[in-house]
Each structure stands twice: as C-alpha cells, then as structure tokens.
Amino acid sequence: MFFLQQLLNGIAQGSIYALMAIGYSIILGVVGLVSFVHGEVIMIGAFAGFYVLTFLYSNVLVALLAGFVATWALGMFIEKICYKPFRNAAREVALIATIGLSITLRSSAQIVFGTQQKFMPDMFGNRFFAVGDIRIAYTQVFVMLVVVALCIALRQLFFRTRFGIALRAVAMDKKAAALLGVNVNRTILFGNALACSLGGISGVLLGMYYNAVHPLMGATMAMKAFTSTVFGGLTSTTGAAIGGLLLGIFENLGVAFLSSGYRDIIAFLILIVVLLIKPSGLLGRKGVEL
Amino acid sequence: MIKRLIILSLVVILFLWISPASQAASDTIKIGLSAPITGNYAEFGENFNYAVQMAADKINAQGGINGKKVEIVVMDSKGDPRESALIAQRFVQDPNILAVIGDFTSTCSLAAAPIYERYGVVQLSPTASHPDFAPSGKYMFGIVGTQDAEGPFNAKYIAKEYLGLNSVAIIYINNDWGVVTKDRFAKAAQENGIKVTIEQPFFEGERDYNAILTKIRQTNPEGLFIAAMYNEASLICQQIRKMGWDVKLLAPSSVFSDSLLKLGGEAVEGLVTNTFFALNDPDPMVQEFIQEFRKRAGRDPNLHAACAYDAMLLLAEAIKKAGFDRKAIRDVLAETKGFQGVTGSITFTPVGDVVRKYKIMVVENGQWVIKKDYTRD
Numbered sequence: 250m251f252f253l254q255q256l257l258n259g260i261a262q263g264s265i266y267a268l269m270a271i272g273y274s275i276i277l278g279v280v281g282l283v284s285f286v287h288g289e290v291i292m293i294g295a296f297a298g299f300y301v302l303t304f305l306y307s308n309v310l311v312a313l314l315a316g317f318v319a320t321w322a323l324g325m326f327i328e329k330i331c332y333k334p335f336r337n338a339a340r341e342v343a344l345i346a347t348i349g350l351s352i353t354l355r356s357s358a359q360i361v362f363g364t365q366q367k368f369m370p371d372m373f374g375n376r377f378f379a380v381g382d383i384r385i386a387y388t389q390v391f392v393m394l395v396v397v398a399l400c401i402a403l404r405q406l407f408f409r410t411r412f413g414i415a416l417r418a419v420a421m422d423k424k425a426a427a428l429l430g431v432n433v434n435r436t437i438l439f440g441n442a443l444a445c446s447l448g449g450i451s452g453v454l455l456g457m458y459y460n461a462v463h464p465l466m467g468a469t470m471a472m473k474a475f476t477s478t479v480f481g482g483l484t485s486t487t488g489a490a491i492g493g494l495l496l497g498i499f500e501n502l503g504v505a506f507l508s509s510g511y512r513d514i515i516a517f518l519i520l521i522v523v524l525l526i527k528p529s530g531l532l533g534r535k536g537v538e539l
Numbered sequence: 540m541i542k543r544l545i546i547l548s549l550v551v552i553l554f555l556w557i558s559p560a561s562q563a564a565s566d567t568i569k570i571g572l573s574a575p576i577t578g579n580y581a582e583f584g585e586n587f588n589y590a591v592q593m594a595a596d597k598i599n600a601q602g603g604i605n606g607k608k609v610e611i612v613v614m615d616s617k618g619d620p621r622e623s624a625l626i627a628q629r630f631v632q633d634p635n636i637l638a639v640i641g642d643f644t645s646t647c648s649l650a651a652a653p654i655y656e657r658y659g660v661v662q663l664s665p666t667a668s669h670p671d672f673a674p675s676g677k678y679m680f681g682i683v684g685t686q687d688a689e690g691p692f693n694a695k696y697i698a699k700e701y702l703g704l705n706s707v708a709i710i711y712i713n714n715d716w717g718v719v720t721k722d723r724f725a726k727a728a729q730e731n732g733i734k735v736t737i738e739q740p741f742f743e744g745e746r747d748y749n750a751i752l753t754k755i756r757q758t759n760p761e762g763l764f765i766a767a768m769y770n771e772a773s774l775i776c777q778q779i780r781k782m783g784w785d786v787k788l789l790a791p792s793s794v795f796s797d798s799l800l801k802l803g804g805e806a807v808e809g810l811v812t813n814t815f816f817a818l819n820d821p822d823p824m825v826q827e828f829i830q831e832f833r834k835r836a837g838r839d840p841n842l843h844a845a846c847a848y849d850a851m852l853l854l855a856e857a858i859k860k861a862g863f864d865r866k867a868i869r870d871v872l873a874e875t876k877g878f879q880g881v882t883g884s885i886t887f888t889p890v891g892d893v894v895r896k897y898k899i900m901v902v903e904n905g906q907w908v909i910k911k912d913y914t915r916d
Contacts, residue, residue: 254753255750375780459746508740
C-alpha cells in the first residue's frame with residue numbers, strides 16, 4: 250500500500266514534470282536552442298492562474314486558460330527579443346539572452362508580486378477518495394486528467410494539422426522546410442509560444458497541486474524539466490513526457506525508501522547517468538523529431 | 540559681608556570640585572541603544588527605538604531612576620556587525636553610558652560582545668537568540684530565549700499536557716535552526732514519555748511534501764511536530780489535509796504569524812504553537828503597551844518591540860538596585876528572578892539566557908487563540 254501510495258504521488262508529480270518537459274522539448278526542436286527562461290515562464294503562468302482564481306473567483310478551467318494566454322504572449326515576446334534578432338549570430342548569444350531575460354523576469358516578479366509565498370486556492374479543497382488504503386486527492390486526479398488530455402490534443406495537433414506538420418518540418422530541417430514553402434519564422438514564433446503556454450499551464454497545475462505560488466518557484470522547475478527532457482531524449486516529446494513521469498516517480502520513491510533530503514540529488518544523478526550511458530536519452534535518436 | 544564672600548567662594552569651590560569629576564552628579568543617566576535604524580532590518584530597529592524610548596518615558600514620568608532621568612543614546616548599526624563593533628567601541632569609552640541595549644541580530648550582538656566584555660559594560664540584547672550569544676561573556680544577556688527553552692516547553696506542556704500525545708513524528712527544515720529545534724524537542728519528548736516515531740528532514744524551498752508525509756504517516760504517530768517557518772508549515776498542513784490525514788499538529792513559535800493563517804486557511808485549524816507575546820493578551824500591562832505603541836508608531840508592536848520594551852524596564856530595575864556603577868549593574872542584573880514584563884516572567888540562567896515560559900496558542904476559526912498562559916507563573 251505504502252509503495253502504491255508513493256507511486257501515485259510520483260505519477261501526479263511526474264505528470265506535471267511531463268508537461269513542462271514537453272514544452273521544453275518543443276522549444277529545443279523548433280528553436281533549436283536550450284531555453285533558460287522556461288522556469289520563469291512556468292512561474293508567470295502560475296501567477297496568472299493565481300490572480301484569476303483569487304481576484305476573479307473564477308473556476309480552475311479559466312485559471313488554466315489565463316495561464317495559457319499569459320504565457321503564449323510571453324512566448325511570442327521571448328521569441329521576438331531572445332531568438333529572432335540573433336538567428337544568424339552565434340548560438341551562445343541567444344542563450345545568454347534567455348539567461349538575462351530569466352533574471353529580469355524573476356526580479357521583476359519579486360517586485361510586482363512581492364517576495365512572499367502566496368496561497369493558491371483550488372476548487373477541490375482537501376477532498377479525496379480512497380481505494381483500499383490509498384487516498385487519491387481530487388486535485389491529483391484533476392492534474393493527471395489535464396495532462397493526459399493535453400497530450401492527446403498535442404498528438405492531434407502534430408499529426409493532423411498544417412501547423413503541426415509545419416512544426417515537425419521546421420524541427421527536422423529549417424532550410425528544407427523553407428524550400429517546401431513553410432513559413433519558418435512564423436512557425437518558430439508560434440511553436441515557441443505553444444511550448445511556453447504548456448509551461449504556463451503546468452505552472453497553474455503546480456500552484457494548485459501545492460496550493461502555493463512563489464516568484465522563485467521557476468528555477469528548480471526548469472531544472473526538473475530539463476532533466477526530464479534529457480532523460481527522455483532531447484527533442485522527442487513522447488520521450489520528454491515519459492522522462493518527466495519517470496523523474497516524478499523516482500523522486501517520490503527515492504524520498505520514500507531513502508531519505509527526504511535526496512529529492513534533488515536524484516534528479517541530478519539521473520541527468521549525469523543518462524548523459525554518461527545514453528546521451529541521446531531513452532527515446533532519442535540522431536537528428537530531431539517532434 | 541566677608542562671611543557671605545566666604546560662603547560664596549566655598550560654594551563655587553565645591554561646585555568646581557564636584558562637577559568635572561563625575562557626570563553622575565548631573566541629573567540624567569545614559570543608556571546606549573545599538574540597533575539597525577537603517578538597512579535591511581530598519582523596520583525592526585525602528586521598533587526597538589520606539590519601544591525603548593517608550594519605556595524610558597514611562598520611567599521618567601514616574602520620577603526616573605533614583606531621582607535621575609533616563610536618556611537613550613541611539614546609534615545605527617545598520618544590521619552590519621562591523622558597525623555594531625564600532626558602536627560598542629564608542630559606547631564603552633563614554634563613561635556616561637551605564638549599559639547598552641542591543642543589537643538586533645545575533646551576528647551583530649556577537650561581534651560587539653568582546654568589546655563590551657573587555658570594558659565591563661552590559662550588553663542586553665532583546666532579540667539575539669543564538670545559543671552562543673549569552674554564554675559568550677559575563678556581561679552578555681539575552682532575553683528572547685533559545686530552543687533550549689522552547690523544545691522542552693513544547694514537549695512537556697503542548698505535546699504531553701495539552702494534546703495528551705503518546706507518540707509524535709517530527710518533520711524539520713534541514714538547517715542550523717531546524718536541527719537544533721528538532722533535537723531539543725525530540726530529547727524532551729522522550730524524557731516526557733512520548734515516543735518519537737520518525738524524524739524526517741526537508742530542504743529549504745521544498746514544495747512537495749507528499750512523499751515525506753506518506754512516509755511519516757506509515758509510522759502512525761498521534762501528533763506531528765513541524766519545525767519549520769510559517770510558509771513551509773502552511774504547505775505541510777495543506778498537504779496533510781489533502782491526504783485526509785487526521786493528525787494533531789504542533790509547531791514551535793516560528794509559525795506564530797498572521798501569514799500562517801492566510802497561507803494555511805482551513806488546513807491549519809487546530810494547529811498548536813507557543814509564543815510569549817500576543818496582541819490579544821488580556822493582561823492590562825500588555826494592552827497598555829500595545830495601545831501606547833500603536834499611538835506612537837502607527838502600527839502594531841511585534842515580539843521584538845515587546846522584548847526591547849522589557850529590556851529597558853529590566854535595566855532600570857537593575858540600576859535602581861545597583862546604583863550608577865557598570866559592574867554593579869551587571870551583578871544585580873545577573874540575579875534577576877521573576878521580573879514581570881510585557882513578555883512575561885524573566886529569570887536569568889547562570890550564563891545570562893532566559894528560560895522562557897510560553898502561552899499555548901491554537902488556531903481556531905482562522906484566529907490565534909490563547910489557550911493557556913504560563914508566562915506569568
């Protein structure tokens with residue numbers, strides 16, 4: 250029972266990681282760069298959801314939508330100031346631009362939102378149902394359902410829509426995609442916005458799951474998203490999702506059977522071991538795919 | 540005529556003879572206040588300033604100490620240990636300063652301690668809670684109390700007597716403070732016949748306690764002692780309630796804050812903690828202090844302000860008995876027993892610390908409610 254309960258905790262946590270990781274791998278695929286600003290995107294999404302829930306007394310779906318919209322806009326902004334101007338410059342320039350933006354966002358958030366942790370309500374309160382000895386919180390179920398629904402929707406988007414096909418084409422080869430008539434700039438712009446908005450939704454879910462938002466919550470989360478992505482295979486969204494899920498499960502089982510101090514160590518250990526043994530990750534292949 | 544001249548010259552000679560020899564012959568005495576008036580801790584330093592001045596005015600209104608008015612000499616340490624050491628240097632070399640109140644942080648107080656010790660001047664800190672501060676010299680005194688007092692109080696009066704627990708689990712933040720708090724509580728719990736089922740650390744900034752809590756729950760304790768600051772404690776309580784776990788919650792005074800109520804909501808209902816200064820304390824002396832502080836500062840006093848107020852009253856008592864001699868003041872102060880201030884009863888241990896007694900506070904309907912008050916015993 251203890252094991253199953255911990256497994257459930259791990260899956261709930263892992264599904265949020267998965268969502269962040271999917272966003273991260275889309276950025277890697279479409280833009281072709283590691284983003285250091287993803288943690289702050291997650292944080293901004295969380296705060297957007299927080300303000301909608303607290304001041305407009307809306308329901309959770311509106312909060313998720315707010316997180317989505319706010320970070321979609323932020324994603325377009327990031328593309329405009331961090332990636333586009335430096336598309337023909339050395340890759341490090343864009344990387345450093347994202348680092349700078351992440352520091353700016355984090356510090357501004359502390360000024361605008363205050364440095365204190367804030368209580369974020371969710372509509373489920375402390376309700377749960379029990380299966381045998383295992384207790385499943387409504388919030389956990391909600392989190393998992395949202396993530397699964399989003400994964401299905403993404404799958405449809407990637408394979409059934411022109412935009413999705415364009416995204417995959419750009420991820421594979423920007424020049425060839427351009428030759429075939431894909432508007433590469435526009436695809437990168439919206440691809441990055443989509444990736445960021447997934448981060449924003451995961452921020453809202455995080456806030457609801459822990460009932461707390463904080464201006465510095467992004468930093469560790471970005472690390473977890475990055476680890477999941479590397480774990481799963483850098484640009485494979487399926488791999489990233491599986492990586493996130495596994496990371497969540499490993500962390501929770503690690504805490505359960507080793508010590509609670511080991512949570513972040515586990516994430517780093519996984520990162521190092523994967524890089525040593527299979528640098529391409531679980532599902533990673535040479536080249537890129539979405 | 541000659542007689543009058545002789546008397547006049549005698550008076551003049553007497554006057555000249557006495558006045559330069561000792562300022563003590565004047566009608567004021569000086570107390571130093573070393574506090575962070577500017578800088579990061581300015582808010583706390585300001586509270587010190589208001590509270591100490593209030594206490595001095597009260598003493599002066601009652602005729603001062605042995606007929607002399609108290610004057611506070613305020614110096615700004617900016618929360619910087621180098622500044623507090625410089626201030627100490629200036630205070631000790633001014634023979635008119637009889638004793639010093641300050642500094643706010645343990646670090647500043649510790650930095651100034653060797654200087655006060657060398658010159659034999661009392662440094663009475665209202666707020667330094669580091670266990671090393673008071674033992675660092677004969678002239679160092681702290682009145683806020685340390686975990687040496689809080690852990691045993693929590694175990695004996697809250698866990699055993701108030702909640703009637705037979706077993707307790709501990710979750711604690713893995714830093715200096717958390718480890719000391721956990722150790723003192725666990726030791727005292729065992730001495731009081733309470734079984735400690737498990738001790739689990741977590742790191743600063745942790746947000747997900749589900750795994751740790753599930754693990755702790757396996758040991759089936761009747762109560763959970765949360766050694767954390769209020770923001771982490773509120774999250775822990777939320778996640779406990781989400782698990783549907785009905786466990787009795789207790790915590791040290793670090794959670795005693797309005798923010799805990801705001802952040803914790805329903806999840807912190809029934810949480811028990813301890814404090815020795817509360818705004819809703821019905822004691823008339825405390826209420827008088829709170830009203831006067833509000834009038835002067837335009838806000839509510841906090842624990843630090845209350846401690847600073849008591850520090851001044853305590854010093855005045857000691858000077859009244861000891862007279863205007865630095866060493867005598869130290870000796871009388873060290874023997875303080877059962878002094879009643881707004882923060883309760885103060886008795887110094889041999890090293891100059893205070894073993895505090897506390898009020899038991901419980902969250903009821905989103906408010907802190909005083910359940911039992913041991914501070915006046």
